[in-house]
Amino acid sequence: MSTPGPRTLAHAHHPSWRRRRLDPDHSLGLRLTLAATAAFLVLVPFALLALLVLGGWAPLHRLDATVTDALHGYALDHPAWVTLVRIWTEVFAPMPLRALALLVVIWLLRRGARRLALWVTTTMVVGGLIGPLLKLLVGRDRPDLLDPVARAAGYAFPSGHALNAALTAGVLLLVFLPYAGRGRWRVALWIAAVLVAVLTGLSRVALGVHWASDVLGGWLLGAAVVAATTAAFTSWRAHTGLRPVQPAREGVAPEVERHPGAA
Template identity: 40%
Template structure:
Protein backbone atom coordinates (compact mmCIF):
# COMPACT_ATOMS: atom_id res chain seq x y z
CA UNK A 1 0.00 0.00 0.00
CA UNK A 2 1.31 3.43 -0.93
CA UNK A 3 1.86 5.79 1.98
CA UNK A 4 -0.59 8.62 2.44
CA UNK A 5 -2.41 10.80 4.93
CA UNK A 6 -5.27 8.39 5.59
CA UNK A 7 -5.33 5.29 7.82
CA UNK A 8 -4.14 2.34 5.76
CA UNK A 9 -4.37 -0.70 8.05
CA UNK A 10 -6.90 -2.78 6.18
CA UNK A 11 -7.59 -5.17 9.03
CA UNK A 12 -8.45 -2.33 11.41
CA UNK A 13 -10.61 -0.59 8.82
CA UNK A 14 -12.47 -3.78 7.90
CA UNK A 15 -13.10 -4.54 11.58
CA UNK A 16 -14.30 -0.99 12.23
CA UNK A 17 -16.62 -1.20 9.23
CA UNK A 18 -18.04 -4.56 10.33
CA UNK A 19 -18.58 -3.53 13.97
CA UNK A 20 -19.79 -0.05 13.10
CA UNK A 21 -22.65 -1.27 10.92
CA UNK A 22 -24.04 -3.73 13.50
CA UNK A 23 -26.38 -1.25 15.28
CA UNK A 24 -27.85 -0.17 11.94
CA UNK A 25 -28.39 -3.77 10.81
CA UNK A 26 -30.09 -4.63 14.11
CA UNK A 27 -32.32 -1.55 14.20
CA UNK A 28 -33.29 -1.40 10.53
CA UNK A 29 -35.66 -4.42 10.42
CA UNK A 30 -37.09 -3.60 13.85
CA UNK A 31 -37.89 -0.01 12.89
CA UNK A 32 -39.26 -1.06 9.50
CA UNK A 33 -41.53 -3.64 11.21
CA UNK A 34 -42.64 -1.08 13.84
CA UNK A 35 -41.63 -3.54 16.58
CA UNK A 36 -43.67 -2.61 19.65
CA UNK A 37 -40.92 -2.87 22.33
CA UNK A 38 -38.66 -0.61 20.26
CA UNK A 39 -41.44 1.90 19.64
CA UNK A 40 -42.29 1.93 23.35
CA UNK A 41 -38.65 2.50 24.26
CA UNK A 42 -38.32 5.41 21.86
CA UNK A 43 -41.58 6.96 23.05
CA UNK A 44 -40.60 6.76 26.72
CA UNK A 45 -37.17 8.30 26.10
CA UNK A 46 -38.66 11.02 23.90
CA UNK A 47 -41.13 12.03 26.63
CA UNK A 48 -38.39 12.16 29.30
CA UNK A 49 -36.15 14.31 27.09
CA UNK A 50 -39.00 16.60 26.09
CA UNK A 51 -39.99 17.14 29.73
CA UNK A 52 -36.37 17.94 30.57
CA UNK A 53 -35.78 20.48 27.76
CA UNK A 54 -39.15 22.13 27.05
CA UNK A 55 -39.35 24.13 30.33
CA UNK A 56 -36.02 25.86 29.49
CA UNK A 57 -36.23 28.12 26.41
CA UNK A 58 -32.58 29.11 26.83
CA UNK A 59 -31.43 25.48 26.73
CA UNK A 60 -33.65 24.75 23.75
CA UNK A 61 -32.33 27.80 21.89
CA UNK A 62 -28.74 26.81 22.64
CA UNK A 63 -29.37 23.29 21.34
CA UNK A 64 -30.94 24.68 18.18
CA UNK A 65 -27.94 26.92 17.53
CA UNK A 66 -25.54 24.03 18.09
CA UNK A 67 -27.44 21.55 15.94
CA UNK A 68 -27.60 24.01 13.05
CA UNK A 69 -23.96 25.09 13.38
CA UNK A 70 -22.86 21.46 12.96
CA UNK A 71 -25.95 20.13 11.21
CA UNK A 72 -26.52 18.33 7.94
CA UNK A 73 -25.97 21.20 5.53
CA UNK A 74 -23.13 22.69 7.55
CA UNK A 75 -21.27 19.38 7.50
CA UNK A 76 -21.90 18.93 3.79
CA UNK A 77 -20.35 22.33 3.15
CA UNK A 78 -17.44 21.63 5.52
CA UNK A 79 -16.81 18.30 3.76
CA UNK A 80 -16.75 19.87 0.31
CA UNK A 81 -14.55 22.73 1.49
CA UNK A 82 -12.16 20.19 3.00
CA UNK A 83 -12.07 18.37 -0.34
CA UNK A 84 -11.34 21.65 -2.13
CA UNK A 85 -8.60 22.48 0.37
CA UNK A 86 -7.04 19.06 -0.19
CA UNK A 87 -7.08 19.66 -3.95
CA UNK A 88 -5.31 22.98 -3.47
CA UNK A 89 -2.70 21.20 -1.35
CA UNK A 90 -2.28 18.62 -4.12
CA UNK A 91 -3.62 15.75 -2.06
CA UNK A 92 -5.72 14.63 -5.00
CA UNK A 93 -6.55 11.07 -3.96
CA UNK A 94 -7.50 12.22 -0.46
CA UNK A 95 -9.73 14.91 -1.95
CA UNK A 96 -11.46 12.24 -4.03
CA UNK A 97 -11.90 10.17 -0.86
CA UNK A 98 -13.51 13.13 0.92
CA UNK A 99 -15.91 13.81 -1.95
CA UNK A 100 -16.80 10.13 -2.33
CA UNK A 101 -17.41 9.78 1.40
CA UNK A 102 -19.85 12.68 1.67
CA UNK A 103 -21.64 11.54 -1.50
CA UNK A 104 -22.04 7.94 -0.33
CA UNK A 105 -23.11 8.96 3.17
CA UNK A 106 -25.91 11.10 1.75
CA UNK A 107 -26.88 8.43 -0.76
CA UNK A 108 -27.03 5.64 1.84
CA UNK A 109 -28.95 7.87 4.24
CA UNK A 110 -31.48 8.89 1.59
CA UNK A 111 -32.10 5.31 0.45
CA UNK A 112 -32.77 4.12 4.00
CA UNK A 113 -34.91 7.15 4.90
CA UNK A 114 -37.14 6.70 1.85
CA UNK A 115 -37.28 2.92 2.26
CA UNK A 116 -38.23 2.96 5.96
CA UNK A 117 -40.24 6.22 5.92
CA UNK A 118 -40.41 6.49 9.71
CA UNK A 119 -42.47 9.38 11.15
CA UNK A 120 -40.76 11.84 13.46
CA UNK A 121 -41.81 12.43 17.08
CA UNK A 122 -44.85 14.66 17.51
CA UNK A 123 -45.64 16.91 20.45
CA UNK A 124 -48.54 19.28 21.08
CA UNK A 125 -46.10 22.13 21.69
CA UNK A 126 -42.91 21.10 19.82
CA UNK A 127 -39.51 22.48 20.80
CA UNK A 128 -38.31 22.38 17.20
CA UNK A 129 -39.40 20.94 13.89
CA UNK A 130 -37.78 18.52 11.47
CA UNK A 131 -38.43 17.74 7.83
CA UNK A 132 -38.61 14.38 6.10
CA UNK A 133 -38.47 10.81 7.37
CA UNK A 134 -36.83 10.22 10.73
CA UNK A 135 -34.68 7.07 10.35
CA UNK A 136 -31.73 7.34 10.33
CA UNK A 137 -30.83 10.81 11.59
CA UNK A 138 -29.19 12.84 8.84
CA UNK A 139 -27.65 15.15 11.43
CA UNK A 140 -26.01 12.22 13.21
CA UNK A 141 -24.86 10.70 9.93
CA UNK A 142 -23.35 13.91 8.58
CA UNK A 143 -21.86 14.94 11.93
CA UNK A 144 -19.85 11.71 11.98
CA UNK A 145 -19.00 11.89 8.28
CA UNK A 146 -18.13 15.57 8.17
CA UNK A 147 -15.99 15.58 11.28
CA UNK A 148 -14.16 12.45 10.08
CA UNK A 149 -13.36 14.11 6.75
CA UNK A 150 -12.17 17.27 8.48
CA UNK A 151 -10.16 15.25 11.01
CA UNK A 152 -8.29 13.18 8.43
CA UNK A 153 -7.69 16.27 6.31
CA UNK A 154 -5.85 18.08 9.11
CA UNK A 155 -4.20 15.19 10.98
CA UNK A 156 -1.10 15.14 8.70
CA UNK A 157 -0.40 18.73 9.78
CA UNK A 158 -0.54 17.92 13.50
CA UNK A 159 1.98 16.31 15.83
CA UNK A 160 2.00 14.89 19.33
CA UNK A 161 -0.76 15.96 21.67
CA UNK A 162 -2.45 18.07 19.01
CA UNK A 163 -3.45 14.90 17.19
CA UNK A 164 -5.15 13.57 20.32
CA UNK A 165 -6.81 16.94 20.83
CA UNK A 166 -8.13 16.88 17.25
CA UNK A 167 -9.62 13.42 17.82
CA UNK A 168 -11.32 14.53 21.05
CA UNK A 169 -12.78 17.65 19.40
CA UNK A 170 -14.02 15.71 16.36
CA UNK A 171 -15.68 12.98 18.43
CA UNK A 172 -17.12 15.53 20.86
CA UNK A 173 -18.69 17.67 18.16
CA UNK A 174 -20.07 14.66 16.28
CA UNK A 175 -21.59 13.08 19.40
CA UNK A 176 -23.04 16.29 20.83
CA UNK A 177 -24.58 17.26 17.49
CA UNK A 178 -26.10 13.82 17.05
CA UNK A 179 -27.67 13.72 20.51
CA UNK A 180 -28.95 17.29 20.30
CA UNK A 181 -31.63 15.95 17.94
CA UNK A 182 -33.64 13.80 20.40
CA UNK A 183 -33.18 16.54 23.01
CA UNK A 184 -34.98 18.87 20.61
CA UNK A 185 -37.69 16.28 20.03
CA UNK A 186 -37.12 15.94 16.29
CA UNK A 187 -35.65 12.43 16.28
CA UNK A 188 -36.06 9.17 18.12
CA UNK A 189 -33.05 7.90 20.05
CA UNK A 190 -32.71 4.89 17.77
CA UNK A 191 -32.53 7.27 14.77
CA UNK A 192 -29.38 8.72 16.30
CA UNK A 193 -27.79 5.34 16.96
CA UNK A 194 -28.51 4.30 13.37
CA UNK A 195 -27.15 7.57 11.96
CA UNK A 196 -23.89 7.24 13.90
CA UNK A 197 -23.62 3.58 12.87
CA UNK A 198 -24.11 4.43 9.19
CA UNK A 199 -21.58 7.25 9.42
CA UNK A 200 -18.90 5.01 10.96
CA UNK A 201 -19.59 2.31 8.38
CA UNK A 202 -19.40 4.72 5.43
CA UNK A 203 -16.18 6.38 6.58
CA UNK A 204 -14.51 3.01 7.27
CA UNK A 205 -15.73 1.64 3.94
CA UNK A 206 -14.32 4.52 1.89
CA UNK A 207 -11.06 4.49 3.84
CA UNK A 208 -10.72 0.78 3.13
CA UNK A 209 -11.44 1.29 -0.57
CA UNK A 210 -8.86 4.12 -0.64
CA UNK A 211 -6.13 1.68 0.43
CA UNK A 212 -6.72 -0.31 -2.76
CA UNK A 213 -6.03 2.62 -5.07
CA UNK A 214 -3.21 1.75 -7.48
CA UNK A 215 0.01 3.77 -7.19
CA UNK A 216 -0.82 5.66 -10.40
CA UNK A 217 -3.91 7.11 -8.69
CA UNK A 218 -1.56 8.93 -6.26
CA UNK A 219 1.05 9.79 -8.87
CA UNK A 220 0.56 13.55 -8.56
CA UNK A 221 -0.13 13.71 -4.82
CA UNK A 222 2.21 15.93 -2.86
CA UNK A 223 4.32 13.74 -0.52
CA UNK A 224 3.25 13.72 3.12
CA UNK A 225 6.13 14.92 5.34
CA UNK A 226 7.31 12.41 7.92
CA UNK A 227 6.69 13.29 11.60
CA UNK A 228 9.55 15.14 13.22
CA UNK A 229 11.73 12.98 15.48
CA UNK A 230 13.66 14.04 18.52
CA UNK A 231 17.46 13.89 18.31
Protein backbone atom coordinates in the same frame (compact mmCIF):
# COMPACT_ATOMS: atom_id res chain seq x y z
CA MET B 1 12.26 -36.94 -7.92
CA SER B 2 8.99 -35.74 -9.46
CA THR B 3 8.65 -32.38 -11.10
CA PRO B 4 5.58 -30.20 -10.52
CA GLY B 5 3.00 -30.42 -13.23
CA PRO B 6 1.45 -27.53 -15.18
CA ARG B 7 -1.54 -27.29 -12.83
CA THR B 8 0.75 -27.10 -9.77
CA LEU B 9 2.86 -24.36 -11.36
CA ALA B 10 -0.23 -22.43 -12.36
CA HIS B 11 -1.51 -22.66 -8.78
CA ALA B 12 1.83 -21.39 -7.46
CA HIS B 13 1.75 -18.40 -9.80
CA HIS B 14 -1.97 -17.77 -9.24
CA PRO B 15 -2.79 -18.34 -5.57
CA SER B 16 -6.37 -18.88 -4.56
CA TRP B 17 -8.76 -16.01 -3.84
CA ARG B 18 -8.66 -16.86 -0.14
CA ARG B 19 -4.84 -16.81 -0.02
CA ARG B 20 -4.71 -13.48 -1.87
CA ARG B 21 -7.15 -11.94 0.61
CA LEU B 22 -4.98 -13.04 3.54
CA ASP B 23 -1.63 -12.26 1.92
CA PRO B 24 0.00 -9.21 3.60
CA ASP B 25 2.13 -8.58 0.50
CA HIS B 26 -0.79 -8.52 -1.93
CA SER B 27 -2.21 -5.12 -2.91
CA LEU B 28 -5.64 -6.35 -1.84
CA GLY B 29 -4.29 -8.50 0.94
CA LEU B 30 -4.56 -8.73 4.66
CA ARG B 31 -4.82 -5.04 5.53
CA LEU B 32 -7.63 -4.38 3.05
CA THR B 33 -9.43 -7.52 4.17
CA LEU B 34 -9.26 -6.44 7.80
CA ALA B 35 -10.39 -2.90 6.94
CA ALA B 36 -13.31 -4.17 4.85
CA THR B 37 -14.24 -6.56 7.67
CA ALA B 38 -14.21 -3.66 10.12
CA ALA B 39 -16.55 -1.70 7.85
CA PHE B 40 -18.87 -4.71 7.62
CA LEU B 41 -18.86 -5.20 11.39
CA VAL B 42 -19.89 -1.57 11.86
CA LEU B 43 -22.65 -1.99 9.29
CA VAL B 44 -24.09 -5.08 11.02
CA PRO B 45 -25.36 -3.20 14.12
CA PHE B 46 -26.96 -0.62 11.82
CA ALA B 47 -28.71 -3.35 9.83
CA LEU B 48 -29.98 -4.98 13.04
CA LEU B 49 -31.22 -1.64 14.34
CA ALA B 50 -32.98 -0.93 11.04
CA LEU B 51 -34.71 -4.31 11.22
CA LEU B 52 -35.89 -3.58 14.76
CA VAL B 53 -37.25 -0.22 13.64
CA LEU B 54 -38.99 -1.75 10.62
CA GLY B 55 -40.46 -4.48 12.79
CA GLY B 56 -41.72 -2.01 15.39
CA TRP B 57 -39.95 -3.83 18.22
CA ALA B 58 -41.82 -2.80 21.36
CA PRO B 59 -38.83 -2.52 23.77
CA LEU B 60 -37.04 -0.20 21.35
CA HIS B 61 -40.15 1.93 20.94
CA ARG B 62 -40.61 2.19 24.70
CA LEU B 63 -36.99 3.22 25.17
CA ASP B 64 -37.27 5.83 22.43
CA ALA B 65 -40.48 7.20 23.93
CA THR B 66 -38.98 7.36 27.43
CA VAL B 67 -35.92 9.31 26.25
CA THR B 68 -38.02 11.67 24.12
CA ASP B 69 -40.52 12.36 26.92
CA ALA B 70 -37.75 13.09 29.43
CA LEU B 71 -35.87 15.47 27.14
CA HIS B 72 -39.04 17.14 25.91
CA GLY B 73 -40.17 17.81 29.46
CA TYR B 74 -36.80 19.39 30.23
CA ALA B 75 -36.99 21.49 27.07
CA LEU B 76 -40.42 22.86 27.96
CA ASP B 77 -39.11 23.99 31.36
CA HIS B 78 -35.87 25.54 30.00
CA PRO B 79 -36.49 27.74 26.94
CA ALA B 80 -32.95 29.19 27.05
CA TRP B 81 -31.56 25.69 26.74
CA VAL B 82 -33.81 25.09 23.72
CA THR B 83 -32.40 28.22 22.05
CA LEU B 84 -28.85 26.99 22.59
CA VAL B 85 -29.67 23.56 21.19
CA ARG B 86 -31.37 25.13 18.17
CA ILE B 87 -28.27 27.18 17.42
CA TRP B 88 -26.08 24.11 17.66
CA THR B 89 -28.31 22.00 15.42
CA GLU B 90 -28.40 24.78 12.78
CA VAL B 91 -24.65 25.40 12.82
CA PHE B 92 -23.93 21.68 12.46
CA ALA B 93 -26.76 20.90 10.06
CA PRO B 94 -26.00 18.77 6.97
CA MET B 95 -25.62 21.67 4.53
CA PRO B 96 -23.07 23.67 6.60
CA LEU B 97 -21.12 20.47 7.23
CA ARG B 98 -21.10 19.66 3.52
CA ALA B 99 -19.94 23.20 2.78
CA LEU B 100 -17.11 22.72 5.27
CA ALA B 101 -16.13 19.45 3.60
CA LEU B 102 -16.18 21.22 0.23
CA LEU B 103 -13.78 23.86 1.54
CA VAL B 104 -11.46 21.09 2.72
CA VAL B 105 -11.65 19.46 -0.73
CA ILE B 106 -10.73 22.75 -2.40
CA TRP B 107 -7.84 23.22 0.04
CA LEU B 108 -6.58 19.70 -0.68
CA LEU B 109 -6.80 20.25 -4.44
CA ARG B 110 -4.77 23.44 -4.12
CA ARG B 111 -2.13 21.46 -2.25
CA GLY B 112 -2.06 18.83 -4.97
CA ALA B 113 -3.63 16.09 -2.81
CA ARG B 114 -6.09 15.04 -5.50
CA ARG B 115 -6.68 11.48 -4.36
CA LEU B 116 -7.23 12.56 -0.78
CA ALA B 117 -9.71 15.19 -2.01
CA LEU B 118 -11.47 12.47 -4.01
CA TRP B 119 -11.68 10.32 -0.88
CA VAL B 120 -13.32 13.14 1.10
CA THR B 121 -15.75 13.82 -1.76
CA THR B 122 -16.63 10.16 -2.20
CA THR B 123 -17.25 9.65 1.51
CA MET B 124 -19.56 12.65 1.79
CA VAL B 125 -21.44 11.89 -1.43
CA VAL B 126 -21.95 8.19 -0.70
CA GLY B 127 -23.19 8.89 2.81
CA GLY B 128 -25.31 11.79 1.60
CA LEU B 129 -27.06 9.57 -0.95
CA ILE B 130 -27.54 6.50 1.24
CA GLY B 131 -29.16 8.44 4.10
CA PRO B 132 -32.20 9.83 2.21
CA LEU B 133 -32.66 6.55 0.37
CA LEU B 134 -32.85 4.65 3.64
CA LYS B 135 -35.28 7.21 5.04
CA LEU B 136 -37.63 6.42 2.15
CA LEU B 137 -37.19 2.68 2.49
CA VAL B 138 -37.79 2.61 6.25
CA GLY B 139 -40.51 5.29 6.25
CA ARG B 140 -40.44 5.92 9.99
CA ASP B 141 -42.45 8.86 11.32
CA ARG B 142 -40.89 11.46 13.57
CA PRO B 143 -42.07 11.96 17.16
CA ASP B 144 -45.54 13.53 17.34
CA LEU B 145 -45.51 15.73 20.45
CA LEU B 146 -48.42 17.74 21.83
CA ASP B 147 -46.35 20.86 22.47
CA PRO B 148 -43.28 20.64 20.19
CA VAL B 149 -40.35 23.02 20.62
CA ALA B 150 -39.13 22.39 17.06
CA ARG B 151 -40.35 20.85 13.83
CA ALA B 152 -38.69 18.96 10.99
CA ALA B 153 -39.95 17.55 7.71
CA GLY B 154 -39.44 14.13 6.20
CA TYR B 155 -38.95 10.69 7.65
CA ALA B 156 -36.93 9.95 10.75
CA PHE B 157 -34.61 6.95 10.34
CA PRO B 158 -31.68 7.43 10.13
CA SER B 159 -31.07 10.97 11.36
CA GLY B 160 -29.51 13.06 8.60
CA HIS B 161 -27.90 15.39 11.14
CA ALA B 162 -26.26 12.48 12.98
CA LEU B 163 -25.18 10.82 9.74
CA ASN B 164 -23.59 13.92 8.24
CA ALA B 165 -21.97 14.89 11.54
CA ALA B 166 -20.37 11.43 11.74
CA LEU B 167 -19.25 11.63 8.09
CA THR B 168 -17.76 15.10 8.42
CA ALA B 169 -16.13 14.46 11.77
CA GLY B 170 -14.65 11.23 10.41
CA VAL B 171 -13.18 12.65 7.21
CA LEU B 172 -11.82 15.79 8.85
CA LEU B 173 -10.27 13.75 11.64
CA LEU B 174 -8.52 11.41 9.21
CA VAL B 175 -7.39 14.29 6.98
CA PHE B 176 -5.93 16.44 9.76
CA LEU B 177 -4.45 13.79 12.06
CA PRO B 178 -1.06 14.06 10.28
CA TYR B 179 -0.95 17.75 11.22
CA ALA B 180 -1.75 17.08 14.88
CA GLY B 181 1.61 15.49 15.62
CA ARG B 182 1.63 13.37 18.73
CA GLY B 183 0.29 13.63 22.23
CA ARG B 184 -2.33 16.10 23.37
CA TRP B 185 -3.07 17.69 19.99
CA ARG B 186 -4.02 14.32 18.53
CA VAL B 187 -6.19 13.60 21.57
CA ALA B 188 -7.79 17.04 21.25
CA LEU B 189 -8.61 16.39 17.61
CA TRP B 190 -10.24 13.08 18.47
CA ILE B 191 -12.25 14.68 21.29
CA ALA B 192 -13.42 17.50 19.00
CA ALA B 193 -14.55 15.05 16.30
CA VAL B 194 -16.44 12.86 18.77
CA LEU B 195 -18.09 15.84 20.48
CA VAL B 196 -19.33 17.30 17.20
CA ALA B 197 -20.84 13.99 16.13
CA VAL B 198 -22.35 13.17 19.52
CA LEU B 199 -23.74 16.60 20.41
CA THR B 200 -25.20 17.13 16.95
CA GLY B 201 -27.06 13.86 17.15
CA LEU B 202 -28.27 14.48 20.69
CA SER B 203 -29.52 17.93 19.73
CA ARG B 204 -32.07 16.30 17.43
CA VAL B 205 -33.44 14.13 20.21
CA ALA B 206 -33.44 17.07 22.62
CA LEU B 207 -35.57 19.09 20.19
CA GLY B 208 -38.01 16.21 19.82
CA VAL B 209 -37.58 15.84 16.05
CA HIS B 210 -35.89 12.43 16.16
CA TRP B 211 -36.05 9.27 18.20
CA ALA B 212 -32.85 8.21 19.97
CA SER B 213 -32.59 5.16 17.70
CA ASP B 214 -32.70 7.45 14.63
CA VAL B 215 -29.61 9.20 15.90
CA LEU B 216 -27.87 5.95 16.78
CA GLY B 217 -28.63 4.71 13.27
CA GLY B 218 -27.11 7.85 11.76
CA TRP B 219 -23.93 7.45 13.80
CA LEU B 220 -23.56 3.78 12.87
CA LEU B 221 -24.20 4.38 9.18
CA GLY B 222 -21.75 7.30 9.09
CA ALA B 223 -19.07 5.22 10.78
CA ALA B 224 -19.65 2.35 8.34
CA VAL B 225 -19.34 4.62 5.29
CA VAL B 226 -16.12 6.21 6.60
CA ALA B 227 -14.70 2.76 7.39
CA ALA B 228 -15.58 1.44 3.93
CA THR B 229 -14.12 4.37 1.98
CA THR B 230 -11.04 4.35 4.21
CA ALA B 231 -10.55 0.67 3.34
CA ALA B 232 -10.71 1.55 -0.36
CA PHE B 233 -8.25 4.42 0.06
CA THR B 234 -5.75 2.34 2.03
CA SER B 235 -6.05 -0.29 -0.71
CA TRP B 236 -4.94 2.31 -3.24
CA ARG B 237 -2.00 3.23 -1.00
CA ALA B 238 -0.88 -0.40 -0.91
CA HIS B 239 -1.25 -0.66 -4.68
CA THR B 240 0.99 2.36 -5.29
CA GLY B 241 3.69 1.09 -2.94
CA LEU B 242 3.16 3.56 -0.08
CA ARG B 243 3.79 2.26 3.40
CA PRO B 244 0.85 0.81 5.35
CA VAL B 245 -0.81 3.18 7.81
CA GLN B 246 -2.94 3.01 10.92
CA PRO B 247 -5.69 5.53 10.04
CA ALA B 248 -6.91 5.97 13.61
CA ARG B 249 -3.41 7.11 14.65
CA GLU B 250 -1.88 8.60 11.50
CA GLY B 251 -4.82 9.56 9.31
CA VAL B 252 -5.35 8.13 5.85
CA ALA B 253 -2.47 10.02 4.19
CA PRO B 254 0.26 10.95 6.67
CA GLU B 255 2.63 11.95 3.86
CA VAL B 256 0.38 14.87 2.86
CA GLU B 257 1.84 17.05 5.60
CA ARG B 258 5.34 17.02 4.10
CA HIS B 259 4.65 16.07 0.49
CA PRO B 260 1.14 17.24 -0.45
CA GLY B 261 1.38 16.12 -4.07
CA ALA B 262 1.88 12.50 -3.02
CA ALA B 263 -1.64 12.04 -1.63
